[in-house]
Amino acid sequence: MPSLRQRFEKFLDEKNFLTNMLDKIEKKTGVRKHHLAAGSITTLGLYLVFGYGASLLCNLIGFVYPAYFSIKAIESTDKEDDTKWLTYWVVYGIFSVAEFFSDIFLYWFPFYYVGKCLFLLWCMAPVVWNGSQLIYNRIVRPLFLKHQNRVDSVVNDLSSKALNAAECVTREAMKLHLDKNKDN
Numbered sequence: 001m002p003s004l005r006q007r008f009e010k011f012l013d014e015k016n017f018l019t020n021m022l023d024k025i026e027k028k029t030g031v032r033k034h035h036l037a038a039g040s041i042t043t044l045g046l047y048l049v050f051g052y053g054a055s056l057l058c059n060l061i062g063f064v065y066p067a068y069f070s071i072k073a074i075e076s077t078d079k080e081d082d083t084k085w086l087t088y089w090v091v092y093g094i095f096s097v098a099e100f101f102s103d104i105f106l107y108w109f110p111f112y113y114v115g116k117c118l119f120l121l122w123c124m125a126p127v128v129w130n131g132s133q134l135i136y137n138r139i140v141r142p143l144f145l146k147h148q149n150r151v152d153s154v155v156n157d158l159s160s161k162a163l164n165a166a167e168c169v170t171r172e173a174m175k176l177h178l179d180k181n182k183d184n
Contacts, residue, residue: 008034008037009034012033012034012037019033022036022037044057045114048113048114048117049110049111049113049114054113055113057113057117058113058116058117058120061117061120061121062092062116062117062120062123062124065124066085066088066089066092066124069081069085069124070085070088070089073085084130084132084133087132087133087136088123088124088132090132090136090140091123091131091132091135091136091140092120092123092132094140095119095120095123099116119131123135
């Protein structure tokens with residue numbers, strides 16, 4: 001199995017948006033793109049540990065790249081990339097809801113945002129052991145299939161109650177409006 005350094009260098013030798021940007025910066029500055037990438041990763045890591053606004057930065061990392069590639073997936077004819085990014089968004093949504101309730105406690109842990117950022121990167125990584133695929137297939141999907149009928153029943157019940165409430169409010173609003181117009 002190739003070492004982390006070898007995989008890092010292989011990635012930097014591929015042609016994609018990030019490596020194209022690093023190539024341009026390398027040509028302008030004369031600093032090798034391997035050093036630029038390592039310095040950027042180090043700076044980002046230190047900022048996630050010590051910087052103000054680490055939460056925003058971490059959320060941007062977990063949102064911008066996947067949103068861009070989700071749009072590209074929608075525009076492509078390949079169904080496989082659609083499934084990949086839909087799976088990411090399902091896991092991201094579950095993680096965000098769980099984080100909302102636990103953030104008040106987790107926020108105080110050292111390196112929380114580094115861990116969160118690494119988790120989100122793992123979930124979007126273009127590798128076989130992608131986090132969102134593993135979490136979905138091992139946890140989310142079995143739970144969904146087990147409870148799907150019950151959840152569908154609750155959703156349908158709530159939908160019909162919401163529709164009835166909306167109809168009732170609309171009728172009352174129309175009645176008030178008509179009564180007001182009669183008086184004028």
